[in-house]
Amino acid sequence: MQNQNRTMGEALLYLTDEQLRQGIEAMFFAYRGFTADPDRILEEKGYGRAHHRAVHFINCAPGTTVNNLLKILGVTKQSLNRVLRTLIEDGLVVVHVGQQDKRERNLFLTDKGRALEQQLSDAQRNRMRAAYRHAGPDAVAGFRTVLEAMMDPEMRRAYLGLRQE
Amino acid sequence: MQNQNRTMGEALLYLTDEQLRQGIEAMFFAYRGFTADPDRILEEKGYGRAHHRAVHFINCAPGTTVNNLLKILGVTKQSLNRVLRTLIEDGLVVVHVGQQDKRERNLFLTDKGRALEQQLSDAQRNRMRAAYRHAGPDAVAGFRTVLEAMMDPEMRRAYLGLRQE
DNA sequence: TTGGAATGTCAACAAGGCTGACATAAAATG
């Protein structure tokens, strides 16, 4: 659609199986890089990626409910609960009973929780920033476009929803 | 830290913390989509992502050694061995003792193994192709550029090495 | 011949997914 002016042959070269295979491998290796820095920090503190994800999304949407977090993270409540329990015990997350609906628990980061989130996202942003800077703004725009197109529709909604908040 | 980029002009707006945060979340959600289709197929057959990765890279580099695979996958030999054992037992992978160095084991997919690899990569390519087509060739070029820049240097070498073969 | 490299295997453990069952409190509904 972006290159109607080119000939059919040229325009579709980027859709060959070989190009797609390279894209698949690039995703695999890049995701490893993407998680490498936070993983190192987490390991020192005895946490895992599951804790990172929880802390990240609680930070993005303070006061979010457990159910909401479950939808975003796509795990079971038992699995999330195990992670949340340790975060609460360790004083990184606090829980407030919902005001309108007292069944709900609103989740917030403590100062300590925010400090960890900051440390993790600093590390991750540093790598992302270096990659962005190296690639330049046009490449970054393309990167984001492809990533959004690769998401499941529900996840894309969740993702775009987070951007609005 | 948060806003030091703002003052540097519009050219660097794509490097703001907010833009980077969105990129981080996009990676998270996109990777979920990226693995969703193969995961469904694997689950039916009683395999996991570890099996997918092994099958994928054995297919890309037939005759590769266990040690080589360990480096690419970044896991321990014990962990890989457990996966390889089931793949060999199930007749998806065959092992040939090395010709020059008989300590080495060269790994190959059987027809059955290739069939599974095909099924998995078809599913993954279909999603990737849809995303690529939707985004267009320029976006795809940017996507690839950013992903490469995000890899660890050793992984980038492994990745570029695979492309040459 | 001996050291070290490549590989395999056994055992044990942990993280973090999962399911199922059950408890509680509160909201919603009839």
Place this chain on the structure above:
DNA sequence: CATTTTATGTCAGCCTTGTTGACATTCCAA
């Protein structure tokens, strides 16, 4: 008011896939 549904927590147990440590085998190379 009684019942059902919803939101959450918790316990027990299972699976995959990662880890470490120990030990055996095979075989190249100094």
